[in-house]
Amino acid sequence: MHCAYQNLTDAKIIMNYEEKISQLLIVGGTHGNEMSGIQAVKNWQSNVCQTPLDTIYNGKIHYALANQEAIDKCVRFTDEDLNRQFTPDKLKEFTKTDYNLNNEQKIAHELNKQYGPKDKPSTDFVIDIHNTTSNMGPTLIILDNTEFYKQLARYVKSEMPESIILFENNQSYSEFCYLCTIGKKGVMIEVGAQPQGVLKAEVYNQTVTMTEKVVEFVQLYNDKQVNAFPEVEAFWLGKEVEYPSTLEDGKTEKLAVIHENLHNNDFKPLHNGQPCFQLFTGEVITWQEETTYPHFIGEAAYYKANIAFATASKIKF
Ligand SMILES: [Zn+2]
Known part of the structure; x- marks a missing residue:
């Protein structure tokens, strides 16, 4: 711009x-x-x-x-x-x-x-x-x-x-x-x-x-x-992404862990088709949306609230 x-x-x-x-x-x-x-x-x-x-x-x-x-x-x-x-x-x-x-x-x-x-x-x-x-x-x-x-x-x-x-x-x-x-x-x-x-x-x-x-x-x-x-590169907060989970007797039970390729890679691009979660059954869940820049990946304070990470897009600021 x-x-x-x-x-x-x-x-x-x-x-x-x-x-x-x-x-x-x-x-x-x-x-x-x-x-x-x-x-x-x-x-x-x-x-x-x-x-x-x-x-x-x-x-x-x-x-x-x-x-x-x-x-x-x-x-x-x-x-x-x-x-x-x-x-x-x-x-x-x-x-x-x-x-x-x-x-x-x-x-x-x-x-x-x-x-x-x-x-x-x-x-x-x-x-x-x-x-x-x-x-x-x-x-x-x-x-x-x-x-x-x-x-x-x-x-x-x-x-x-x-x-x-x-x-x-x-x-x-x-x-x-x-x-x-x-x-x-x-x-x-x-x-x-x-x-x-x-x-x-x-x-x-x-x-x-x-x-x-x-x-x-x-x-x-x-x-x-x-x-x-x-202008400098910045990230614009998108939405929160939840862990895959089920609701049992009003309690949320996680079905997956954040995929090891994603964990620790905050603000790195996550492209469509790349691993996002690993189900405890072994199956890998991939990202099915356009490229995003995840952050707060696996933040401990959000674990209880079932939030796995937040998305962001890259902008000029
Ligand atoms: Zn704080």
């Missing part, structure tokens, strides 16, 4: 600088067993890190370990997934005085009060840090395609070529259930493969680097110094 700004001599003029991003919220522990974000936030807070973030950003940085109870127990959540509680409708429900809030609903309500509220956010930008058991590499999840997010994605990709840009827009930014959407702007960092409850050096380092790059971009944006980069 033709990029109009490529011909401009002063590429900087394409960026529409709105108001400054004067404060950031950086969150770890939205899921209590995702150790890289939890550790990174603790380390930035206590200044045990190679690059203190306040050396690359002039504004105010707030840190939060979102779900302390889940972190203490080293579980994803105690009652329900915190990162699904931030829809406008749910947040409204949680304000009702007669509503008996569970752990995650209470946290969502409190975070929204402190750093939102979602319909009129006091926080300019939220970076919510996750990790996945899937082999997704350092992935930046972006929920809107305004010029700001495009330039952010291009900056991160140019500084960190191994990074993956994953774009989700199956609903509008403000309708998403994700914690990061309580800010005026927000992104998620999702790095894998890392088992639940474990910290791996490569994943930790990629998490820290990607966060630094996002924060660097915010400072460049505040300084009106964003260089216009050409």
Whole structure:
């Protein structure tokens, strides 16, 4: 696709600088067993890190370990997934005085009060840090395609070529259930493969680097110094694919495992006719749709929900 700004001599003029991003919220522990974000936030807070973030950003940085109870127990959540509680409708429900809030609903309500509220956010930008058991590499999840997010994605990709840009827009930014959407702007960092409850050096380092790059971009944006980069390769979230299964007495029983040729091959093309699942009877199930780019392949947190992977298409962003 033709990029109009490529011909401009002063590429900087394409960026529409709105108001400054004067404060950031950086969150770890939205899921209590995702150790890289939890550790990174603790380390930035206590200044045990190679690059203190306040050396690359002039504004105010707030840190939060979102779900302390889940972190203490080293579980994803105690009652329900915190990162699904931030829809406008749910947040409204949680304000009702007669509503008996569970752990995650209470946290969502409190975070929204402190750093939102979602319909009129006091926080300019939220970076919510996750990790996945899937082999997704350092992935930046972006929920809107305004010029700001495009330039952010291009900056991160140019500084960190191994990074993956994953774009989700199956609903509008403000309708998403994700914690990061309580800010005026927000992104998620999702790095894998890392088992639940474990910290791996490569994943930790990629998490820290990607966060630094996002924060660097915010400072460049505040300084009106964003260089216009050409479009980059990105992936556009499609749908979730379930494990082949049966329903027995209201219980889902899996009939297959993800095929070994597919497992660990996140964001690699899966073509029509290629192996997708291996039935426990030995038969191989092949992909019967057009080429897709599977990710969250075999993510542990989605196993119970019977989700085997998500599809994506390749786009320019
Ligand atoms: Zn997570």
